[in-house]
Amino acid sequence: MTSFARPAARPWARPVRVVILLASAAVAFLLWLQAGGMAALADWSQSESDGPLLVNAEHALPHDFEEPELVGLAGKVAVADRDVSVSVEIEKPLLKLFKAARKAGLKNLYVASGYRTAHEQQQLWDDSADRSYVQPPGHSEHQTGLAVDLADLKVGAKGFGATKAGKWLARNSWKYGFILRYPAGKEELTGISYEPWHFRYVGREVAEHCHDNDWVLEEYVAAL
Numbered sequence: 380m381t382s383f384a385r386p387a388a389r390p391w392a393r394p395v396r397v398v399i400l401l402a403s404a405a406v407a408f409l410l411w412l413q414a415g416g417m418a419a420l421a422d423w424s425q426s427e428s429d430g431p432l433l434v435n436a437e438h439a440l441p442h443d444f445e446e447p448e449l450v451g452l453a454g455k456v457a458v459a460d461r462d463v464s465v466s467v468e469i470e471k472p473l474l475k476l477f478k479a480a481r482k483a484g485l486k487n488l489y490v491a492s493g494y495r496t497a498h499e500q501q502q503l504w505d506d507s508a509d510r511s512y513v514q515p516p517g518h519s520e521h522q523t524g525l526a527v528d529l530a531d532l533k534v535g536a537k538g539f540g541a542t543k544a545g546k547w548l549a550r551n552s553w554k555y556g557f558i559l560r561y562p563a564g565k566e567e568l569t570g571i572s573y574e575p576w577h578f579r580y581v582g583r584e585v586a587e588h589c590h591d592n593d594w595v596l597e598e599y600v601a602a603l
């Protein structure tokens with residue numbers, strides 16, 4: 380009688396178990412993706428990361444976005460009307476920016492617009508004939524309280540970029556943590572036409588990075 384040596388173990392059993400395990404993991408991952416896992420991850424990274432808040436046509440304000448604590452600017456800097464307010468977070472840097480602008484001889488600079496409620500943004504959107512300058516409600520940086528529209532008392536908004544103030548701001552605002560948010564030549568990335576008046580506070584470090592690399596916020600966030 381021929382006796383066969385019993386194999387030490389079933390040599391194929393282990394690879395099969397590994398394959399089954401990997402296949403299960405892949406199926407679970409696909410199910411998770413289908414259930415909106417990626418979106419959840421994107422939301423998580425938006426709210427948990429230390430990066431600057433990106434708000435544009437594609438990125439709405441997060442659902443859990445808390446209304447900013449506001450501070451009025453009237454009596455501190457020139458404003459379009461007494462109701463102009465911003466987030467307390469940017470009050471000091473904005474006042475510093477204005478102080479430096481005054482030192483540079485720019486006496487006609489004023490804040491044309493600051494914080495807007497969702498309702499105000501909706502009205503602006505509804506009333507805008509040219510929406511290449513306006514974000515839809517829920518997508519405007521003005522709702523964060525972190526953005527301001529700056530203007531020269533003697534010049535309309537659209538000619539602002541050619542003024543001494545407009546040029547000075549484009550060159551120097553980063554030192555105070557503000558970036559020219561919608562520069563010319565970056566319209567495809569920002570989705571917004573050139574706005575020489577719209578400045579967004581992102582903090583000194585991010586602003587310097589954007590300035591040094593000639594980046595808009597979309598490029599900065601993509602590089603994170």
Ligand SMILES: [Zn+2]
Pocket residue numbers: 492521526527528576577578
């Ligand atoms: Zn603006």
